[in-house]
Amino acid sequence: MEWLKTLISRPSKGVSGKTGYWRTFKPIYDRDKCVLCYECYVYCPENCVEIVEKVVKIDYDFCKGCGICSEVCPANAIEMVKED
Amino acid sequence: MKTILTGNHAVAYAVKLSRVKVVSAYPITPQTTIVEKIAEMIAKGEMDAEFVNVESEHSALSVVYGSALAGLRSFTATSSHGLLYMYEMCWWVSNSRLPLVMAVVTRTIGPPWNIHTDHTDLMTLRDSGWIIAMAENAQEALDLTIQSFKISESLNLPFAVGLDAFVVSHTAEVVDVPDQETVDEFLPERKQAYRVDPNDVFAVGNIADNLETMRMRREMALDMEKAKGVIDEVGREFGEIFGRRYGLVEEYMVDDAEYIVVMTGAWSGDAKEAVDILRKRGIQIGLLKLRYIRPFPREVIERFDDRKILVVDRSFSMGHRGTLGIEVGNVVDCKNVVAGLCGVDVGFEDFKEMFERFVRGELGEVEWWI
Known part of the structure; x- marks a missing residue:
């Protein structure tokens, strides 16, 4: 079953370099509004949302600023803010 | 128990006896009465499975692609244009080495519109990495469907059970339907090479090295060769238990x-x-x-x-x-x-x-x- 290693791949950080610098808008998280529904965690296409001790952590080294987390958040706890 | 069943209902009972957990399909003549019967059995609580209604055959096979990937025994059924509409997913399933079973009730491909039998639709699967069987009658449709899960799961290759439109699908015949205990004895719990797990994240079918991908195809070709022995062995074992021997x-x-x-x-x-x-x-x-x-x-x-x-x-x-x-x-x-x-x-x-x-x-x- 050698094929299995070709078919499936596990995410690893930075295989294509840091992609965070592509970002135009940055997701800013507000813990007070967050209802811990995990939607941002599930939907982030880059797998750069982690939830650590009931707090959303966004890995800005790899977040490209697509805004999906903000879009799916039912509590408006993630705001997209233009980068400086 | 001997009873009177159409080929399509024989397939439906085989799916129930195989303890399939997820069924998704889109109606198309002459396949429809397979999934109608399954839906009825689920609604009556006779079959413990999830039936997912979808808007197309492409989605039907996509749904069971997902459920099979998640480790559940899965089934779909289609014919002719339905098979062609899900064609892309047929290759996703086989190239992902997912065991699952699909009944293909063979039907003419239009135009002109025609619902009667012709094997050309089933033959479009020839190069895709699906195991393809063809039943002669309702009994074989039932027997091959039960065997298909075992064969598919031991090889990590999907399995298409073909049966002729109307001649088999809608013709009632005497069929020997085995009891659940004996089928359980024949058909073990589902096994597969890998399954998705929310606690162990990975991607399926990401971009891969060309040579490694070709090596993967060669392994698939070798497993298809191996399938010949598995089919004869499973068919022989089926014969010992149910009294009807099968093979290539x-x-x-x-x-x-x-x-x-x-x-x-x-x-x-x-x-x-x-x-x-x-x-x-x-x-x-x-x-x-x-x-x-x-x-x-x-x-x-x-x-x-x-x-x-x-x-x-x-x-x-x-x-x-x-x-x-x-x-x-x-x-x-x-x-x-x-x-x-x-x-x-x-x-x-x-x-x-x-x-x-x-x-x-x-x-x-x-x-x-x-």
Whole structure:
């Protein structure tokens, strides 16, 4: 079953370099509004949302600023803010 | 228990007995009554499974792709245009090495619109990495469906069970339906090479190295070769438990035959009647029924390379010959009759005449039986 290693791949950080610098808008998280529904965690296409001790952590080294987390958040706890 | 069932209902009961957990399908004649029956059994609480309604066949196969990936025994069914509509997903399933089962009730591809049998739709799966079987009657449809899960899961290859539109799908016959305990004894819990797990994240089918991908295809080809042994072994075991032995082919009076007819599907029954008639006249003719199109029973056919062979096709490859004519002709010399396309009825009298002409040496390389 050698094929299995070709078919499936596990995410690893930075295989294509840091992609965070592509970002135009940055997701800013507000813990007070967050209802811990995990939607941002599930939907982030880059797998750069982690939830650590009931707090959303966004890995800005790899977040490209697509805004999906903000879009799916039912509590408006993630705001997209233009980068400086 | 012996009862009266159509081929489609026989498949539905086989799916229930195989303890399938997820079914998704889009209705298309002549497949519809398979999933109608399954939906009814689930609604009545007789079958513990999830039925997912979808808007297309592409989605139907995508749903069971997901459920099979998640480790659940999964089933779908389709015909003709439905199969073509899910064609992309057919390759996703096989190239992802996912075990699952699909019934394909063979139907003419339009236009013009036609709901009757023709094997050309099923044959489009030939190159894709699906195991392809073809049932002769309702009993075989039930038996092959139960075996299909075991074969598919031991090889990590998807399995298509073919049955002819109306001739099998909607014709009621006596079918021996096994009891649940015996099927449980035959069919173990689902196994598969890998499954998605929310706690162990990975991606399936990401961009991969070209050479590694080609190596993966070679492994698939080798597993298809291995499938021949698995099919015969599972068919033998099925025979021991249920009293009906299966394998890659069915040999009907071939041992001493000077002339051998090769074909697949429901009409093999009519052809056997014609063989009986010719045998009574002392003509040494036999029939080799291909139960499986993929993997192709090449080694079995090679055994008969000293006989005169006729391949009767219900599918055609435009620009060449009948599909099975190409396949068998790649192994041994053969004549090829193309008949019964687009649901044209071919009965035992046609076969009698066809085989007589074959024996008299009157058939050309490729003959259209019209």
